[in-house]
Amino acid sequence: MKRRDLLKGAAAIGGVVASAAPVVGLGAQRGAGPAQANQAGRRFRAFVRTNAGGSVQEVRMLPLRDNMVVIRTEATQCCYTIVNQALGTGVAGGAGGAVASRILGHGGVGIVDAVGPAVSRVRPGDRVLVTNTPNCGECYNCLRGRGDICQMNPSAGESLVPIGELADGTPVHQHNNTGGFAELMITFDWYCVPAQAAAPAAELAMLGCVGATGLGAVTTFVPVTFGESVVVMGAGPIGLSAVQGARIMGANPIICVEPIAERRELARKLGAHVVLDPNVEGDGLVAKIRGLLSGPPRRKLMGGRDTTPNSDSQGADFVVATVGADIVPPTVERGPDPTAIQPTLQAWEMTRAGGHLITLGLPRGNITLPAGAWSNRGRHHHAGQYGGVNAKSDLPRFISLIETGAFDAGSIVTATYPLEQTREAFQAVGDRTTVCAVVTFT
Numbered sequence: 001m002k003r004r005d006l007l008k009g010a011a012a013i014g015g016v017v018a019s020a021a022p023v024v025g026l027g028a029q030r031g032a033g034p035a036q037a038n039q040a041g042r043r044f045r046a047f048v049r050t051n052a053g054g055s056v057q058e059v060r061m062l063p064l065r066d067n068m069v070v071i072r073t074e075a076t077q078c079c080y081t082i083v084n085q086a087l088g089t090g091v092a093g094g095a096g097g098a099v100a101s102r103i104l105g106h107g108g109v110g111i112v113d114a115v116g117p118a119v120s121r122v123r124p125g126d127r128v129l130v131t132n133t134p135n136c137g138e139c140y141n142c143l144r145g146r147g148d149i150c151q152m153n154p155s156a157g158e159s160l161v162p163i164g165e166l167a168d169g170t171p172v173h174q175h176n177n178t179g180g181f182a183e184l185m186i187t188f189d190w191y192c193v194p195a196q197a198a199a200p201a202a203e204l205a206m207l208g209c210v211g212a213t214g215l216g217a218v219t220t221f222v223p224v225t226f227g228e229s230v231v232v233m234g235a236g237p238i239g240l241s242a243v244q245g246a247r248i249m250g251a252n253p254i255i256c257v258e259p260i261a262e263r264r265e266l267a268r269k270l271g272a273h274v275v276l277d278p279n280v281e282g283d284g285l286v287a288k289i290r291g292l293l294s295g296p297p298r299r300k301l302m303g304g305r306d307t308t309p310n311s312d313s314q315g316a317d318f319v320v321a322t323v324g325a326d327i328v329p330p331t332v333e334r335g336p337d338p339t340a341i342q343p344t345l346q347a348w349e350m351t352r353a354g355g356h357l358i359t360l361g362l363p364r365g366n367i368t369l370p371a372g373a374w375s376n377r378g379r380h381h382h383a384g385q386y387g388g389v390n391a392k393s394d395l396p397r398f399i400s401l402i403e404t405g406a407f408d409a410g411s412i413v414t415a416t417y418p419l420e421q422t423r424e425a426f427q428a429v430g431d432r433t434t435v436c437a438v439v440t441f442t
């Protein structure tokens with residue numbers, strides 16, 4: 001089938017037609033309701049977290065704000081960072097302040113169904129990615145090339161906006177002002193990136209957060225150098241995306257460190273030349289990696305490295321730390337440190353003097369480093385929320401990598417679930433029995 005036909009097919013599934021008209025709800029099969037300009041009263045199902053836990057409930061839309069977009073969700077990815085929110089094992093919360101009820105999610109992919117009158121970037125009928133992190137293009141950070149820390153994010157002080165209410169009148173907000181685990185995402189246009197691709201929705205959805213984080217970290221944020229070494233700590237969806245990004249950039253060798261055997265095999269399949277088990281290597285992991293990367297050539301004046309055993313000149317050119325603290329205890333192989341502090345420190349140590357450390361995980365606690373080496377040994381530390389990605393410029397490139405097969409998102413999306421099984425999906429993610437679970441609506 002031709003690409004154009006596939007795109008037409010995607011629009012047909014959505015039950016919408018492309019239109020330049022900026023305000024009208026189009027009466028879709030799902031989330032149907034009064035087809036009035038402001039969308040008020042439209043009903044849709046969503047996985048909502050309240051103080052009582054998480055469950056699928058019906059939400060009634062409030063009037064659509066002028067600068068917001070209504071998107072019929074096709075797929076959304078279960079991010080490990082919100083496992084406790086979804087399972088009800090943590091206090092209901094998140095960025096943007098305390099709210100009584102919150103549709104969970106880190107964005108997703110879908111078809112624009114209606115737009116407010118102030119929206120000009122997207123139109124009904126467009127397939128878009130809703131990113132976990134906004135990219136307004138106009139704030140202080142966006143203007144300096146750091147869309148990953150765009151200040152329109154609730155984590156940068158933006159308030160969560162109520163977009164609906166439950167049957168009892170409780171106002172409903174959305175995680176990060178995007179939601180995702182709902183038939184409709186109602187968000188600001190600065191979260192939307194065109195995704196006019198024929199790729200499966202479940203694969204595109206992982207670019208809204210984890211896929212772009214790992215892929216972007218090594219391709220656009222800190223582009224790794226052809227022929228140089230990359231170590232990826234952790235083979236979750238971010239780590240496996242980073243492994244593929246390193247492969248695409250021509251890194252050599254690519255080493256992946258991961259406690260779960262199944263994930264190590266996946267890392268090998270997706271481009272890692274060497275895989276290591278941190279539970280086997282223990283405190284010797286850094287020395288092991290330095291040894292693997294010590295040469296040849298072994299003479300300094302022939303381009304070689306210091307041959308002193310365990311010298312920090314022998315470490316990796318690039319290290320990507322993706323390990324996060326355990327939110328719930330895994331039911332499969334556990335890493336050596338549930339806080340992820342140890343692998344984070346090891347990542348810093350195994351970065352060669354003058355090399356690059358990219359940190360993407362969420363360790364818990366504080367770290368202590370040797371001050372002299374931290375100050376003088378030339379390691380560059382790059383801290384990236386959303387992998388340092390500038391969504392509007394980077395995601396179209398990542399989407400094309402999925403379309404051409406250069407980036408194998410399908411191997412990372414290991415399970416799909418319907419909305420009703422959102423809780424089960426997050427349980428599998430928390431147990432670490434699946435790599436990347438996606439809830440689909442089509």
Ligand SMILES: [Zn+2]
Nearest residue numbers: 079106132209
């Ligand atoms: Zn996420």
Ligand SMILES: [Zn+2]
Nearest residue numbers: 136139142150
């Ligand atoms: Zn911004």
